[in-house]
Amino acid sequence: MEYRIxxxxxxxxxxRVIAEVGDIEIGVFNIKGRYVAYENRCMHxxxxxxxGRLLGRWEELLSPEKKVTGGRHSDTDIDIVCPWHGWEYDxxxxxxxxxxxxxxxxxxxxxxxxxxVALVPDEAGxxxxx
Amino acid sequence: MTSTTTERRRSEALILNTRPREDLLRNAERxxxxxxxxxxxxxxxxxxxxxxxxxxxxxxxxQNEAIRDRYQHVPSAAxxxxxxxxxxxxxxxxxxxxxxxxxxxxxxxxQDLIRDMRRMGVNAASVFPTPMLALGEHxxxxxxTALGQAYNRWLIxxxxxxxxxxxxxxxxxxxxxxxxxxxxxxxxxxxxVVGFLVTSVRRNPVYHNDFLPVYAALQERNLPIGFHxxxxxxxxxxxxxxxxxxxVHALDFPLYNMVHLFNIIINGLPERFxxxxxxxxxxxxxxxxxxxxxxxxxxxxxxxxxPLLKRKPSEYMRDMYFxxxxxxxxxxxEHLELIFELLDGANHFLYASDYPHWDFDLPSRIYDLPFxxxxxxxxxxxxxxxxxxxxxxxxxxxxxxx
Numbered sequence: 001m002e003y004r005i006x007x008x009x010x011x012x013x014x015x016r017v018i019a020e021v022g023d024i025e026i027g028v029f030n031i032k033g034r035y036v037a038y039e040n041r042c043m044h045x046x047x048x049x050x051x052g053r054l055l056g057r058w059e060e061l062l063s064p065e066k067k068v069t070g071g072r073h074s075d076t077d078i079d080i081v082c083p084w085h086g087w088e089y090d091x092x093x094x095x096x097x098x099x100x101x102x103x104x105x106x107x108x109x110x111x112x113x114x115x116x117v118a119l120v121p122d123e124a125g126x127x128x129x130x
Numbered sequence: 131m132t133s134t135t136t137e138r139r140r141s142e143a144l145i146l147n148t149r150p151r152e153d154l155l156r157n158a159e160r161x162x163x164x165x166x167x168x169x170x171x172x173x174x175x176x177x178x179x180x181x182x183x184x185x186x187x188x189x190x191x192x193q194n195e196a197i198r199d200r201y202q203h204v205p206s207a208a209x210x211x212x213x214x215x216x217x218x219x220x221x222x223x224x225x226x227x228x229x230x231x232x233x234x235x236x237x238x239x240x241q242d243l244i245r246d247m248r249r250m251g252v253n254a255a256s257v258f259p260t261p262m263l264a265l266g267e268h269x270x271x272x273x274x275t276a277l278g279q280a281y282n283r284w285l286i287x288x289x290x291x292x293x294x295x296x297x298x299x300x301x302x303x304x305x306x307x308x309x310x311x312x313x314x315x316x317x318x319x320x321x322x323v324v325g326f327l328v329t330s331v332r333r334n335p336v337y338h339n340d341f342l343p344v345y346a347a348l349q350e351r352n353l354p355i356g357f358h359x360x361x362x363x364x365x366x367x368x369x370x371x372x373x374x375x376x377x378v379h380a381l382d383f384p385l386y387n388m389v390h391l392f393n394i395i396i397n398g399l400p401e402r403f404x405x406x407x408x409x410x411x412x413x414x415x416x417x418x419x420x421x422x423x424x425x426x427x428x429x430x431x432x433x434x435x436x437p438l439l440k441r442k443p444s445e446y447m448r449d450m451y452f453x454x455x456x457x458x459x460x461x462x463x464e465h466l467e468l469i470f471e472l473l474d475g476a477n478h479f480l481y482a483s484d485y486p487h488w489d490f491d492l493p494s495r496i497y498d499l500p501f502x503x504x505x506x507x508x509x510x511x512x513x514x515x516x517x518x519x520x521x522x523x524x525x526x527x528x529x530x531x532x
Binding site (some may be wrong): 002003017019021025026040041045046047048052053055081088117118 | 139140143146154156221223226227461489490
């Protein structure tokens with residue numbers, strides 16, 4: 001099933017839309033001009049990860065002698081952080097930055113006639129693992 | 131609707147409110163519904179109010195006039211000077227809760243706490259304070275006693291009497307054993323009181339003869355005693371060299387619980403007071419493996435240092451009760467399964483949320499464990515706690531019907 005989310009120009013860089021598509025809730029993001037969408041369900045405890053903060057990944061800076069000289073937010077690596085417990089995911093790939101084997105459930109997106117459209121498989125109900 | 135050139139069906143998505151700090155528990159409600167958690171009672175042994183937001187209401191309950199005057203003058207949490215205030219619990223604002231919760235520290239209004247619990251699928255809960263978890267290290271013993279006693283009476287009058295879904299292990303002012311005994315004697319039968327709590331960040335030797343009347347009074351009333359972990363991030367503490375809240379939190383919660391558990395067992399308190407039930411909160415489960423194996427090994431080499439023991443230390447641990455939160459998240463589930471097996475988790479682990487603190491656990495953490503039977507899941511999520519606290523499951527309000 002396809003779901004029209006919004007017009008492309010209505011989702012500027014760094015912004016998001018939270019939408020209900022069939023049985024699931026998704027977050028649609030514009031990350032530096034690239035559009036990505038994930039199920040709004042953290043892999044930890046099902047938290048509202050897509051309502052979390054988008055932040056440049058925090059990096060620690062080392063001198064040639066390996067002293068910590070400070071820190072900064074990355075300009076290139078953007079993370080989304082689940083507000084429930086702080087699980088942090090690469091916003092472009094959905095990979096958890098502390099354990100790359102854990103990934104948010106990605107939802108396929110495409111642009112059609114100026115609109116962002118999410119393609120959600122018909123069997124894509126919410127799953128309970130365990 | 132935008133016209134489509136494909137053969138696929140297309141609908142308009144339902145756009146939801148995107149304000150980030152609104153309705154964050156919508157997801158918790160969904161997780162409970164997916165698992166149909168309303169089918170059986172769920173009791174959360176550990177959730178939190180921010181009692182210091184009610185300091186103005188608590189102060190009139192302070193019996194010591196000089197201390198009452200002090201806090202009437204400055205009724206703020208800052209005036210308590212508690213070391214638990216250190217540390218960035220929210221990871222520079224990455225972790226947050228619904229708007230009615232300041233930071234992730236607790237829920238000020240008990241009505242909001244109960245509404246949130248219901249959304250998670252919890253029928254009833256035992257509530258603890260938040261900043262006062264560090265009150266045991268307060269250098270003025272009379273202040274700890276006065277505030278602890280006042281908190282207990284405020285909690286009974288303003289929360290427990292009004293909300294049957296809320297229970298409490300009351301605060302034991304453990305730096306003053308006589309005052310602690312008086313609390314058990316005076317409040318042990320009060321409505322909603324299911325036991326007494328020692329905030330475990332403290333240095334009291336729990337085996338000292340001064341505390342024996344407290345254990346005897348608890349045993350006589352069939353009330354459990356709990357120990358709730360916490361942090362003490364001061365230069366003078368054992369955690370003084372740690373430079374991240376991650377590490378001080380990882381170490382201190384189990385550390386303080388472990389010190390008391392070691393003292394309780396090796397000094398033979400379970401043999402001296404066999405009717406007392408010992409509960410430990412908020413240190414996860416992994417520390418139990420260390421404690422059980424380490425104590426057993428030492429005991430085998432030095433049994434004459436623990437002559438009151440008739441069994442190995444780990445066997446006494448199997449009689450104790452442990453809150454599950456924050457339950458560890460190992461790569462291999464069988465590692466967690468071994469801990470449940472080692473400590474008879476099916477009968478002695480108690481689901482704890484710690485809601486709304488930063489590392490809270492939903493009931494799904496227990497319900498999704500693949501190695502537990504449905505019966506064991508229900509015991510850990512509610513049955514064990516209802517048994518320990520003597521609560522009739524029929525007295526609980528339902529949480530949902532789907």
